[in-house]
Amino acid sequence: MRAKPAALTLITALALAGAWWPAGAEAPALRRFHATIDATKQAMMGDPLVARKAAGKAVAMARAMANDPAVAPGEVTVAEATANWLYGESLIGLNDLAGARPPIEAALAQVIAADPGSKLHGDLLRSRATLAEAKGDVQGALTDYLGAYRIFRQVGQARSQAIALQDIGNLYLEAADNGRVRSYYSQSMEAYGKDPWLNLATYNNRGQAYRNEGKLAEAEGEYKLALASARQLESPLLEARILTNLAETESDRGSTALAARTIAAAARLAQSGEAAGWRPFVLGVQAGIAHRRGDVQGATRLFDRAFAGRDLTRTEMSWREMHKAAAAAYEAAGDEGRALIHLRAFQRLDSEGLRLTASASAQLMAAQFDFANQNLRITRLKQGQLQRDFTIERQRNQFRTNLFAGLGAALAVIFGLLGYGYVSIRRSRDQVRAANAELSETNIELSRALKARTDFLATTSHEIRTPLNGILGMTQVLLADRRLAPELRERIELLSGAGETMKTLVDDILDVAKMEAGELKLAARETDLARLFGDCARLWRESAAAKGIMLDCTLDGVPARALTDGDRLRQIVANLLSNAVKFTDEGRILLAVRGIAEGQAARLEIVVRDTGIGIPEEEQARIFEAFTQVNNSTTRRHSGTGLGLAISMRLARALGGTITLDSTTGAGSSFTVTIPVEPVGETLAAIGGPAGLQLGDAVLLLVERNRAAHPMLRMLLGAEARSVEIVASGADALPLLDTIHVDHLLIEGLSAAAEDEAPIDGIRRLIEAGRAKGAKVSLLAAPSDALGLGQLATAGADQLILKPIGAADLIAALKKSYAVEESPRGELAA
Ligand code: ADP
Numbered sequence: 001m002r003a004k005p006a007a008l009t010l011i012t013a014l015a016l017a018g019a020w021w022p023a024g025a026e027a028p029a030l031r032r033f034h035a036t037i038d039a040t041k042q043a044m045m046g047d048p049l050v051a052r053k054a055a056g057k058a059v060a061m062a063r064a065m066a067n068d069p070a071v072a073p074g075e076v077t078v079a080e081a082t083a084n085w086l087y088g089e090s091l092i093g094l095n096d097l098a099g100a101r102p103p104i105e106a107a108l109a110q111v112i113a114a115d116p117g118s119k120l121h122g123d124l125l126r127s128r129a130t131l132a133e134a135k136g137d138v139q140g141a142l143t144d145y146l147g148a149y150r151i152f153r154q155v156g157q158a159r160s161q162a163i164a165l166q167d168i169g170n171l172y173l174e175a176a177d178n179g180r181v182r183s184y185y186s187q188s189m190e191a192y193g194k195d196p197w198l199n200l201a202t203y204n205n206r207g208q209a210y211r212n213e214g215k216l217a218e219a220e221g222e223y224k225l226a227l228a229s230a231r232q233l234e235s236p237l238l239e240a241r242i243l244t245n246l247a248e249t250e251s252d253r254g255s256t257a258l259a260a261r262t263i264a265a266a267a268r269l270a271q272s273g274e275a276a277g278w279r280p281f282v283l284g285v286q287a288g289i290a291h292r293r294g295d296v297q298g299a300t301r302l303f304d305r306a307f308a309g310r311d312l313t314r315t316e317m318s319w320r321e322m323h324k325a326a327a328a329a330y331e332a333a334g335d336e337g338r339a340l341i342h343l344r345a346f347q348r349l350d351s352e353g354l355r356l357t358a359s360a361s362a363q364l365m366a367a368q369f370d371f372a373n374q375n376l377r378i379t380r381l382k383q384g385q386l387q388r389d390f391t392i393e394r395q396r397n398q399f400r401t402n403l404f405a406g407l408g409a410a411l412a413v414i415f416g417l418l419g420y421g422y423v424s425i426r427r428s429r430d431q432v433r434a435a436n437a438e439l440s441e442t443n444i445e446l447s448r449a450l451k452a453r454t455d456f457l458a459t460t461s462h463e464i465r466t467p468l469n470g471i472l473g474m475t476q477v478l479l480a481d482r483r484l485a486p487e488l489r490e491r492i493e494l495l496s497g498a499g500e501t502m503k504t505l506v507d508d509i510l511d512v513a514k515m516e517a518g519e520l521k522l523a524a525r526e527t528d529l530a531r532l533f534g535d536c537a538r539l540w541r542e543s544a545a546a547k548g549i550m551l552d553c554t555l556d557g558v559p560a561r562a563l564t565d566g567d568r569l570r571q572i573v574a575n576l577l578s579n580a581v582k583f584t585d586e587g588r589i590l591l592a593v594r595g596i597a598e599g600q601a602a603r604l605e606i607v608v609r610d611t612g613i614g615i616p617e618e619e620q621a622r623i624f625e626a627f628t629q630v631n632n633s634t635t636r637r638h639s640g641t642g643l644g645l646a647i648s649m650r651l652a653r654a655l656g657g658t659i660t661l662d663s664t665t666g667a668g669s670s671f672t673v674t675i676p677v678e679p680v681g682e683t684l685a686a687i688g689g690p691a692g693l694q695l696g697d698a699v700l701l702l703v704e705r706n707r708a709a710h711p712m713l714r715m716l717l718g719a720e721a722r723s724v725e726i727v728a729s730g731a732d733a734l735p736l737l738d739t740i741h742v743d744h745l746l747i748e749g750l751s752a753a754a755e756d757e758a759p760i761d762g763i764r765r766l767i768e769a770g771r772a773k774g775a776k777v778s779l780l781a782a783p784s785d786a787l788g789l790g791q792l793a794t795a796g797a798d799q800l801i802l803k804p805i806g807a808a809d810l811i812a813a814l815k816k817s818y819a820v821e822e823s824p825r826g827e828l829a830a
Contacts, residue, residue, distance in 0.1 A: 027070035033061045033079055040086045048093030055090045058083035059103075077114035081107040085124055092127065097134050104128055119160065122151035126164060133171065136356075142171055162192035166201055176357045178209035185209075200229035204242060207249070214521075216253045223249060240269040240278045244285050251285075256293045263289060280306045284322040291329045299329040300338075312345050320349040355466050457513040461506045468506065472499045508643040512626055515650045522654055526680050527566030529558050529593075529604075536570060537591050540577040541697055547581065550588040550741060554774070558595040559602055559679035568651045569675070572659075573606060575644040576671050580610035587611025587668070595679075602679050609670040615663040624649045624659070648673075695720050695815050698743035701775070702726045703733045703766065705751035716807050717746075720814070730754065730766045737773050745770035746814070749781025749792065749803075760791045767796045778817060780805070 026034070036058045043051035062079040065071045071079075084107035091100035108124045115121065129144035149164035169184030185202040193199065207222030223246040230238040243266035251259035263286050270279040287302030303326040315323065323346035330339035475496040479489065514520050537553035544551040573591070580589045589610045596603045615623060619630045626646035645659075652659045657675030700721040704713060710726050717724045725740065727733050730752035733745070745766070752766045753759035763779065770777045779797035782804065783789040792800055799817045801810065 027068065029061070029065050029068045030071055030075065030079070033058065033065065033083075036061060037082060037086065040090070044086070044090060044093065048090050052087070052090035052094060055083060055087035059087050074114050077110050078120070081110035081114065081120060081124070084110065085120065085127065088127055092130060097131055100127075101131055104131065117151055117154060119152070119155050119157055122148040122155070122157070122160060122164075125151070126167065129167065138171055138174070142168065145171070158192040159195060159198075162188040162195070162198055165191060166198065166205075169205060173205060173208065174356065176212060178213045181209040182206050196229045196232050200226055200233065200238065200242075203229060204245065207245060211245075211249055211252075216249055219249045220246065220253070236269045236273055237275040237278060240266045240275040240282065243269070244278070244281055247285055247289065251289045251292055256289055259289050260286075260293070280308075280310075281318070281322070284319075284325070287329060288322070288325040291325065291332065296329060296332045300333045300335065303329055312341055313348075315345055315349065317349055317353060320346060320353060323349065351466070455513075457509060461510040461513065464506050465503065465510070468499060468503050472496065472503065475499060505641060508641060508647060511647050512643055515647070515654075520650070520654055522565040522568060524563045524565055524678075526561055527564050527569070528560070529562055529677075530555060530560055532566055532570055533558070533573065533591065533593050533606075536573045536577060538694060538697065539574070540581055540589075543581050544584075544589055547585065549581070549584055549586065551577075551581075551591070552588065552774070553591040554593070556592070556594045557597070558593050558604065559677065561680040562602065562604075562677040563680055564675070564677045565655060568655060572648045572651050572673055573608070575648045576606075576608040576673070579644060579671075580608050580612065580669070583669070584610040584612030597679075598676075600678075602677055604673075604675050604677050606673040606675075607670060608673075609668065611668040614665040614667050614669055615661070616665050617663075620661050620663060623661075694818050695744070695811075697722055698776075699741055700724045700744045700746060701733060701736065701740075701742045701770075702746045702748075703728070703730060703751045704748045705729060706748075716811070720811055730762050733766055734769055737769050737775075742770065742773060742775045744814075745775045745777045747777065747779050747797070749779060749787055759787050760795060763787075763792075763795050771796065776817060778814060780810075 036054060040051055040054035040058055043054050059080070062076065062083040065076045065079060066073075068076075084103040088100040088102075088104035088107065091097075091103070104124060104127050108121075108128060111118065111121045111124055125144045125148040129141040129148065132138075132140035132144060145164050145167045149161060149168070152158075152160040152164055165184050165188035169181050169188065172178075172180040172184060185206050189199060189202045203222045203226035207219045207226060210216070210219035210222060223242055226242045227239065227246065230242050243262055247259045247263035247266065250256075250262055263282060266282045267279075267286065269275045270282045283302050283306035287299045287306060290302060291299035303322075306322065307326065312323075323342045327339045327342035327346060330336070330342060475492055478484065478492050479496065484492070511520075533553060533555060537551060541551040577589070577591065587610070590607070592607045592609070594605045594607075596605060615630055622628050623630060623642075624645050625642075627642045628646070629642040649659050652673055652675060655675045657673060660672045660674075661669065662672070663669035698721050700717055700723070702713060702717065702724060704710065704726060705728050707728055710728075714724055714726055721744070725736065725742075727736060728751065730747075731754065733747075733752075736742075737745070747763060747766055747770075749763055750759060753762040763781075767777050767779065776799075777797045778799040778801055779792060779795060780801045780803060781787060781792050782802065783792060799813070801813045805813070
């Protein structure tokens with residue numbers, strides 16, 4: 001949520017400005033009372049402290065009138081209600097919400113007794129709604145705003161009606177339900193379109209809603225209308241705020257030059273006067289725009305000014321987006337310390353914002369869900385009845401047909417019956433048709449009710465996630481305590497495991513709900529593909545290894561970076577790998593990714609192949625449906641929801657691709673994901689071998705002729721790699737490459753050479769053999785007369801490490817060779 005526009009906070013005061021007191025012959029006490037009320041209203045627009053004093057006086061006056069025979073008892077009660085209301089409102093103006101509640105409640109009871117359904121009744125419902133909203137009771141607020149709206153409509157108060165509609169729109173703004181925000185604000189303008197203040201709020205909030213939905217052109221249009229209203233109202237503060245919104249939108253649309261001009265206009269307005277308080281926001285937006293335009297230094301300077309003198313651990317919600325932008329700018333400028341502080345501030349506000357949004361939307365949703373639920377029940381009943389009618393009608397038809405067949409004897413009878421039959425068949429056909437029409441209508445209602453269910457599911461799972469994250473975070477904190485007794489640790493680990501499982505489940509349900517509601521949003525970003533696949537492989541390699549299974553990853557012709565939704569892509573691959581590990585007990589798993597260039601674009605072909613239990617042919621189409629699992633003992637043995645593949649398929653489709661399956665029961669499965677991506681930059685680098693691996697995961701084979709160094713090298717490398725084999729010559733290494741799996745072959749140059757050949761030939765042969773087995777090859781050598789640098793560099797190794805080299809540098813060089821994107825084949829390390 002962004003900063004609420006100032007226009008909104010002005011509405012309450014404006015509601016008080018309307019004429020609401022009936023004219024006529026009045027008792028003197030009543031006349032004096034009204035004068036005090038008018039003074040209170042005046043003060044309410046300016047100084048709430050003065051207003052509170054005046055309202056307090058009105059309350060005393062109203063009470064005193066109870067003893068005045070010239071004033072009717074009903075009038076006294078209404079006067080008391082009015083005075084209490086204004087007193088409550090003045091306290092709301094002073095932000096004393098707890099204090100405001102009693103007078104407002106008292107006033108409501110009084111008006112319900114003396115003048116129910118009056119405008120004052122509506123105003124009081126609105127006041128109570130404000131209090132409920134501030135307390136986070138969104139559902140209560142909605143009920144009261146709706147009540148107020150109904151009363152205003154009945155008494156023909158168009159302007160107040162419009163205000164109540166805006167109040168409701170505002171509730172939906174908190175719940176991030178942008179469609180409803182726009183709809184309520186538009187209705188408000190239809191109810192009363194003559195008030196520039198209200199119009200300004202409508203344009204600005206509709207703009208905000210469009211912006212939240214990513215409809216930037218529409219947002220811009222609304223902000224321009226809002227700007228015109230702000231100018232009409234001659235309010236520099238409002239104008240500066242709207243200009244800020246407009247500039248942000250223009251910048252989001254990529255028109256940074258235009259955005260810079262717009263924000264400059266806001267900056268001029270914020271130089272002094274009432275808009276000066278808005279200056280930090282202007283600076284922040286200016287900074288964001290500068291960063292977008294590539295001026296990192298300018299951006300950080302502006303952010304420094306925007307946040308000057310502010311405690312960054314205590315900023316309010318309106319700063320959320322700015323923290324995010326600032327973190328990005330400081331990071332780009334290399335000031336990681338400051339970037340981190342802003343990132344933390346952003347996260348603090350973001351989770352708070354999510355919590356607020358989720359709770360608001362859950363409450364609003366629950367209000368609707370009750371209603372939808374009732375509808376659903378009625379619809380079902382209706383549908384059942386219709387089905388029965390339908391069946392009875394069909395049976396009747398059947399009976400008639402039989403009857404005709406049996407009565408072939410008498411022509412007269414036949415004609416008579418035919419006549420009757422024709423008419424009745426037509427009638428029953430009409431009835432069937434009508435039943436059909438009604439059925440399809442109820443189907444529409446049903447799908448509407450189902451949509452409400454999906455929405456409900458989405459919001460509640462969102463709500464579950466927040467406390468669950470808290471629980472998981474706390475278990476991590478507990479587990480980090482080294483003093484924890486072993487058995488307690490075991491129990492907490494169990495707790496943490498169960499929590500993780502639950503979180504996955506909730507995430508999955510949320511995803512499915514979102515997809516069903518058509519709300520899945522993709523964000524194409526520049527993604528480091530090598531890292532993405534490498535990370536996935538690394539993550540699942542450990543679980544595979546625990547079951548004694550190898551997990552290999554190969555990348556072939558994959559663009560180093562591409563525009564795609566990396567998170568979603570990662571989710572697909574993780575789902576497939578998780579299944580592969582789950583359903584494989586022996587053999588190996590392969591994650592093979594191929595990039596296929598298609599002109600400017602490219603296609604990724606991601607294969608996840610396992611040697612597991614396989615999937616029977618008749619089940620293969622079904623398993624992509626939600627909540628579907630193959631019905632066998634192995635599946636039952638494993639936990640799962642049957643959502644993973646359904647989600648993956650939908651994600652793949654959303655990314656413009658597909659998933660296909662090739663599987664034989666007992667032999668294994670092979671899932672192939674094909675998706676289009678947009679490579680960034682020219683580099684379609686071929687990254688062969690076991691990419692995505694880390695030295696820590698690798699089986700290392702070292703060829704070193706100096707046997708005396710073997711124990712030391714075993715210790716050194718053994719501490720870094722998964723396992724180490726050491727042989728003394730190329731002749732020993734070659735057969736070993738055939739018998740064991742080797743991820744990384746480290747060749748000390750001269751060790752690979754045979755007596756009867758040029759040293760480089762032996763080295764070349766060993767490098768080729770290693771590469772043929774898919775191993776990464778590092779060549780460790782000192783250039784000499786016998787082995788020239790040129791020869792070494794072109795021998796075909798992935799990496800050339802020059803001797804002499806110290807132990808720490810050697811390890812660093814080996815590790816560096818795993819940072820795929822930084823070390824193309826044949827890199828030199830010394
Ligand atoms: P989950 O794994 O949570 O049950 P999925 O939608 O990911 O849900 O998978 C649905 C079902 O498809 C699994 O329960 C299993 O029966 C079958 N399945 C998926 N992947 C494999 C695989 N690699 N090998 C064998 N069966 C599989």
